[in-house]
Amino acid sequence: MATIRDVSRIAGVSVATVSRTLSKPDKVSEKTRQIVQEAIEKTNYKPDILARNFRTRKSSTVVVLVPDIANPFFSRVIRGIEQSAQKMGYAVLLGDTQGLRDREITYANMVKTSQADGIIQLDCHIPFEDKNDRSAPIVNACDCVRGTDMPTVQLDNIAAAEKMANHLISLGHKNIGVISGPENSTITNDRLRGLKKALENAGLEYSPSNRMYGDYSIHSGAMAAVELLEKENPPSAIFCMNDEMAIGAIRQTKKMGLNVPGDISISGFDDINFAEFCDPPLTTISQPAEEFGTNAMTMLFELMNGTEPENKNIYLPFELVIRNSTGRARNDP
Amino acid sequence: MATIRDVSRIAGVSVATVSRTLSKPDKVSEKTRQIVQEAIEKTNYKPDILARNFRTRKSSTVVVLVPDIANPFFSRVIRGIEQSAQKMGYAVLLGDTQGLRDREITYANMVKTSQADGIIQLDCHIPFEDKNDRSAPIVNACDCVRGTDMPTVQLDNIAAAEKMANHLISLGHKNIGVISGPENSTITNDRLRGLKKALENAGLEYSPSNRMYGDYSIHSGAMAAVELLEKENPPSAIFCMNDEMAIGAIRQTKKMGLNVPGDISISGFDDINFAEFCDPPLTTISQPAEEFGTNAMTMLFELMNGTEPENKNIYLPFELVIRNSTGRARNDP
DNA sequence: CTGAAAGCGCTTACAG
DNA sequence: CTGAAAGCGCTTACAG
Numbered sequence: 123m124a125t126i127r128d129v130s131r132i133a134g135v136s137v138a139t140v141s142r143t144l145s146k147p148d149k150v151s152e153k154t155r156q157i158v159q160e161a162i163e164k165t166n167y168k169p170d171i172l173a174r175n176f177r178t179r180k181s182s183t184v185v186v187l188v189p190d191i192a193n194p195f196f197s198r199v200i201r202g203i204e205q206s207a208q209k210m211g212y213a214v215l216l217g218d219t220q221g222l223r224d225r226e227i228t229y230a231n232m233v234k235t236s237q238a239d240g241i242i243q244l245d246c247h248i249p250f251e252d253k254n255d256r257s258a259p260i261v262n263a264c265d266c267v268r269g270t271d272m273p274t275v276q277l278d279n280i281a282a283a284e285k286m287a288n289h290l291i292s293l294g295h296k297n298i299g300v301i302s303g304p305e306n307s308t309i310t311n312d313r314l315r316g317l318k319k320a321l322e323n324a325g326l327e328y329s330p331s332n333r334m335y336g337d338y339s340i341h342s343g344a345m346a347a348v349e350l351l352e353k354e355n356p357p358s359a360i361f362c363m364n365d366e367m368a369i370g371a372i373r374q375t376k377k378m379g380l381n382v383p384g385d386i387s388i389s390g391f392d393d394i395n396f397a398e399f400c401d402p403p404l405t406t407i408s409q410p411a412e413e414f415g416t417n418a419m420t421m422l423f424e425l426m427n428g429t430e431p432e433n434k435n436i437y438l439p440f441e442l443v444i445r446n447s448t449g450r451a452r453n454d455p
Numbered sequence: 456m457a458t459i460r461d462v463s464r465i466a467g468v469s470v471a472t473v474s475r476t477l478s479k480p481d482k483v484s485e486k487t488r489q490i491v492q493e494a495i496e497k498t499n500y501k502p503d504i505l506a507r508n509f510r511t512r513k514s515s516t517v518v519v520l521v522p523d524i525a526n527p528f529f530s531r532v533i534r535g536i537e538q539s540a541q542k543m544g545y546a547v548l549l550g551d552t553q554g555l556r557d558r559e560i561t562y563a564n565m566v567k568t569s570q571a572d573g574i575i576q577l578d579c580h581i582p583f584e585d586k587n588d589r590s591a592p593i594v595n596a597c598d599c600v601r602g603t604d605m606p607t608v609q610l611d612n613i614a615a616a617e618k619m620a621n622h623l624i625s626l627g628h629k630n631i632g633v634i635s636g637p638e639n640s641t642i643t644n645d646r647l648r649g650l651k652k653a654l655e656n657a658g659l660e661y662s663p664s665n666r667m668y669g670d671y672s673i674h675s676g677a678m679a680a681v682e683l684l685e686k687e688n689p690p691s692a693i694f695c696m697n698d699e700m701a702i703g704a705i706r707q708t709k710k711m712g713l714n715v716p717g718d719i720s721i722s723g724f725d726d727i728n729f730a731e732f733c734d735p736p737l738t739t740i741s742q743p744a745e746e747f748g749t750n751a752m753t754m755l756f757e758l759m760n761g762t763e764p765e766n767k768n769i770y771l772p773f774e775l776v777i778r779n780s781t782g783r784a785r786n787d788p
Numbered sequence: 789c790t791g792a793a794a795g796c797g798c799t800t801a802c803a804g
Numbered sequence: 805c806t807g808a809a810a811g812c813g814c815t816t817a818c819a820g
Contacts, residue, residue, distance in 0.1 A: 204551045487789075509796065
């Protein structure tokens with residue numbers, strides 16, 4: 123591979139001039155610029171970006187921490203990140219963390235070792251050994267830690283869950299089960315709060331025994347549905363905290379000989395591509411997945427350039443999408 | 456940030472010794488090692504990997520070229536890549552190319568600029584300006600270019616498609632429509648060849664007018680289904696080249712008042728997570744998505760280390776998964 | 789086992 | 805506008 127030295131020799135100029143031709147062409151005379159360009163073409167020179175990054179102390183790379191890249195919601199968020207990053211001249215390093223703190227820290231450390239300039243964290247953890255570490259530019263999107271000063275891009279999950287719960291309540295459901303995400307997640311907590319709020323406003327009682335935990339997988343939704351449906355007093359509607367668990371719950375419900383929504387209403391969250399195509403099509407909350415990514419990347423870009431973002435906490439819009447997995451409660455006239 | 460210089464000063468040794476303590480600890484005496492370790496902890500030293508990479512001329516990074524990261528099949532492949540890469544000490548850069556040659560070349564160039572050590576290409580293109588360029592370690596997985604010497608990880612798509620077609624034929628279908636992937640794709644060509652082969656063996660004729668093109672999206676599957684079903688002599692079965700297009704075709708078929716599989720059988724390809732949960736559950740070909748990734752990464756690793764892989768063309772197993780979207784042809788006794 | 793020194797390929801004040 | 809020179813933070817022959 124040709125180096126800047128080779129080009130300078132062939133062009134008969136200094137390496138400084140070659141460097142300038144590349145980075146600050148207006149600081150070089152028209153004539154010199156041409157000579158250098160020719161030499162670059164002749165030698166097929168490609169600047170060593172690794173050397174440049176090393177020299178300028180920036181990698182033009184961001185690392186994204188994602189619990190599971192194969193999750194259909196996250197993969198769309200990442201597509202959004204990638205698109206913005208590309209426009210801004212950044213590369214994106216993939217950090218599939220499985221939600222493990224160790225991996226999060228390992229990947230986040232890439233900023234300290236100069237391999238990345240900033241971090242986008244899609245999970246509800248601070249990915250540093252020391253929670254008060256401020257040395258790395260970071261933005262927290264999707265599932266956001268409460269009470270930190272990390273900038274965030276999120277949904278108003280309380281309001282969204284409340285809206286969904288109100289939909290269920292309006293159909294006459296009084297006994298509502300919950301298939302919840304894992305504990306220690308802001309998303310999970312907020313969605314539960316929204317549900318409780320709606321229940322309370324309707325004069326209904328929330329029963330903690332109606333809450334089953336899942337891990338966002340189809341399988342866990344099915345398992346949780348069994349628990350719920352085998353209760354002495356089973357719920358007439360199940361509020362699921364994502365679409366995959368809802369799909370699992372629907373399948374399980376049907377397996378047990380029950381009809382959705384005839385016997386049981388089931389709702390999801392996210393509106394993934396397939397929500398519309400399962401049987402029955404899923405009532406859910408839609409979120410602009412890509413925009414979580416583009417907004418997070420835009421904010422991170424500002425942070426990496428030392429400007430404080432105007433709005434440190436961005437809330438994205440949601441929508442209740444009513445399809446056929448929810449219907450009137452059975453004993454409701 | 457502390458540098459190796461700071462550590463050496465505090466430990467009272469040379470920077471060479473600090474460097475060795477980190478990379479070749481057995482070349483350093485027990486005692487020195489301890490002193491250095493203490494100094495490292497005291498200064499909270501983290502080696503600058505960017506500097507190390509620059510110095511050693513390797514980035515320990517691979518770039519993956521993927522047409523669409525949000526595609527559920529590819530996202531699983533990438534998960535496989537990431538997991539293997541992590542074990543081998545490599546980071547993975549995401550190159551969402553949208554299938555555009557320009558972007559492929561841009562990302563592939565990262566090897567020339569030292570930002571990456573190797574490439575995994577998941578699409579059916581050679582990502583170099585010059586098709587004969589051999590300067591970058593690369594492996595081609597999933598949709599593989601024919602007649603190059605890039606190592607490949609692929610399915611025997613001819614055999615898989617033949618198996619699916621035989622299933623359809625065995626159900627009495629004689630007039631089979633095809634919703635095809637884009638042209639100039641080995642996957643598309645091979646799956647079509649497999650279908651033709653099965654047809655031929657059964658003494659059936661393949662009609663080119665029965666082939667509609669899609670782009671692997673749900674929407675394109677629906678559009679193609681309209682074309683097929685509005686023909687004068689519509690097919691009784693539709694062979695789709697991926698699951699998303701099959702899901703779109705099913706939805707469209709139902710919208711037109713037809714029953715699947717009562718009136719029309721529809722088959723998919725890939726067995727994505729949701730294939731089992733659409734209505735009706737999809738008959739499809741399952742493929743070990745993650746293994747495309749792990750195998751590709753393993754091969755690339757060998758290539759980057761200068762060893763030729765034993766087997767340059769890996770074929771992964773597939774399976775026909777019969778569910779309810781396919782059934783007996785209507786006029787077949 | 790250890791240290792002094794060269795050097796990886798760039799960029800960027802500084803001087804002219 | 806241009807060049808000589810320093811230096812980014814490491815690693816690695818080489819010599820002892």
